[in-house]
Amino acid sequence: MGTAVAAPPLRVTWVQPEDLVGHELRQAAEDGREADGIARRWRAAGGAPAPERAGASAVPSDPSLRPLAERLLDELALLTSPLSEDEPTGLTEIVAKCPQWPPERHELMGSQAAVACRLEAAWLGRAVGCLLGKPVEKLPLDGIRALARATGNWPLASYFTAAGLDPSLAARYPWNRRSSTTSLAENIDGMPEDDDLNYPLLGLLLLERHGHGFGTGDVARLWLDELPAGRTFTAERIAYRNLLDGIEPPGTARYRNPFREWIGAGIRADVYGWTHPGDPAAAAAQAWRDATLSHTANGVYGAMFVAAATAEAAGGRADVHGALRAGLAVIPVRSRFARAVRFGIAAARDEPTGTAEGFRAVVDRLHGAYGHHHWVHAVPNAALLAAALTHADGEFSGAVCRAVSGGWDTDSNGATAGALAGLLAGAPAALPRRWTAPLRNRLATSVGGLDGIGFDTLARRTAALTVRAPRP
Incomplete structure (x- = not known):
């Protein structure tokens, strides 16, 4: 034996x-x-x-x-933070710190079929950006650049590949082991599972089951019912643990949770913007109710920013720059998050926008300013997201490639940039097929019996939840 x-x-x-x-x-x-x-x-x-x-x-x-x-x-x-006055977590206090807080309003976006078409582009864009960033998640910036160059993919313009890659370079900068078998160009066969798609799916289920009046407790119960604990990370895993220990929101976000200002809540916010076209304030308030299960202050602002920017884009009147302004309007102006977004936008505007290679100087500047943060923290990733969208002028391929090539939380930034740029593109046909064809209209997930669902189906279900009213 x-x-x-x-x-x-x-x-x-x-x-x-x-x-x-x-x-x-x-x-x-x-x-x-x-x-x-x-x-x-x-x-x-x-x-x-x-x-x-x-x-x-x-x-x-x-x-x-x-x-x-x-x-x-x-x-x-x-211990009390000296920044707490400028970075509150309560919604009333946040609104008080936002002199440009937008009035609540609604936009009529045409037929439900037309809305579904735009939302399918947003869902697809989220998947494409996530998939592009998955193999290089956790890698340093130098590694991302080296791998792309070594395979003839720099400036970044397509999915990463291991074809032709020198083994010594592959050993120095190993792909993300959890995802490289499903997210390198030669391996893609549908959209593999990822938390950047799982949480929007949960948001969809949340609105279908509880409507737009849901509370943070409803989010918590949905997680326990439909989200496997092993599919949670950072602040979400802490919040999940706290729920099982009998701690209720908002204590779930604070108790022994050092990740409460990281990026997680921001990847959960798209659905609230998609379903509130032209109403950033309402979208941000819903995102706040979701985010405070697991995050505080800058972590919550990440969700509110994404929801508001997405809602403004969904209204059909704004370009990417207007969407970013709408996102900033719901964030306390003196917070670190707001300063990072403004810094990212300014850095992007300081560099020529004609080629993606020009974005390298922007990225180097961002890493010089925010490189001391953990790569999953909300603040540096907000600066990069805003810079990528600004420098690409909202164009889809440029936005996702810039967001991923900038490092830090590559799949999350790629997903959020892709969702917003896809929404602005307006239809699945407006997205290059080199990005969308490998997805095969199929999403893998362990959430709520949705495994294998198509992006067209998701778009129709999301469109059915959209809050719309006739324009005056």
């Missing part, structure tokens, strides 16, 4: 207290809390800093550190 091999210890990332302390210390440094004393105690006990590109350190923490980690997390939660 062979010798039994012991299984490696289970490492459930994103939730272990000893893994969270380093991330919370990093969050404290970003939001201005004085945590040097806590950091010294953690280091003296042998605690690790936050890993740069993962939820847990590559070297497992000593389990004996867990009681200390739990105490330090609770101590860190008691």
Whole structure:
């Protein structure tokens, strides 16, 4: 008989207290809390800093550190950020910090079939951008550029491929192992599962089951009913854990959750914009109700920004620049998120827009300003998203390629840029077939019995939920 091999210890990332302390210390440094004393105690006990590109350190923490980690997390939660006055989480307080908050209004977008056509382009655009970014998620900027150049795909213009790639370069910059088998050009056969599509699906189910008057508790119950815990990451996994521990919203977003200002809520917001054409305020308010299950402050602003910008674009009167202005109008003007969006737009306008290669200088400038953040944080990704859309002038291929080539959260930025640019394009036929044909009108998911659903079906179901009223 062979010798039994012991299984490696289970490492459930994103939730272990000893893994969270380093991330919370990093969050404290970003939001201005004085945590040097806590950091010294953690280091003296042998605690690790936050890993740069993962939820847990590559070297497992000593389990004996867990009681200390739990105490330090609770101590860190008691520290007050000097930025809290300019970065509230309550909706009333957010509105008060937005002097340009838009009035509520509705737009008539024509027949439901016409609306469905535009929304199919938005759903497809979200999938294309996500799929383009999946293989290089977590890779550094230099790696993304090197892989694209080595395969003749720079400036980025098509899906990544391993064909012809030097093995030594592939070993230096390995593809995202979770997704390369389904997202490299030679392997694509339909849209594979990804959280950047799972959450819009959940948003669709939420509105179908509870209507536009849903509450944060309805979002929580839907997650528990339809979203496998293993398909959650960062702030969403913490919120899921907190729900199972009996913590109710909004405590789910705050309790031992160092990822509460990361990008996750922003990838959940498109549906609220799609179903509120021309009404950024209402879309942002719905996104707020969803986002506060798992996020606070800048993390919530990411969802509100996307929802409002999408709603403005769905109204049919705005170009991409008007959509971005609408997104900014629902964000506290002195917040880090708003400053990052303004910085990204200004950086894009400072560089020639004729070629994608000109965007490299924009990206280098953004990484110089925001590279100290974790690559999933909402603030740097907001700057990049705004810059990509601005520099591409909303054109679909340019927007998704710029968003992904800029690094950081490549699949999430690609997805959001693609959804907005697809919506502005107006119809599936307006999107190049080199992007959409490999999707085969098929989306894989573990959410709510929707596996294999077509983008045309999703668009029709979304159009049926659209809030519209005749223009005066």
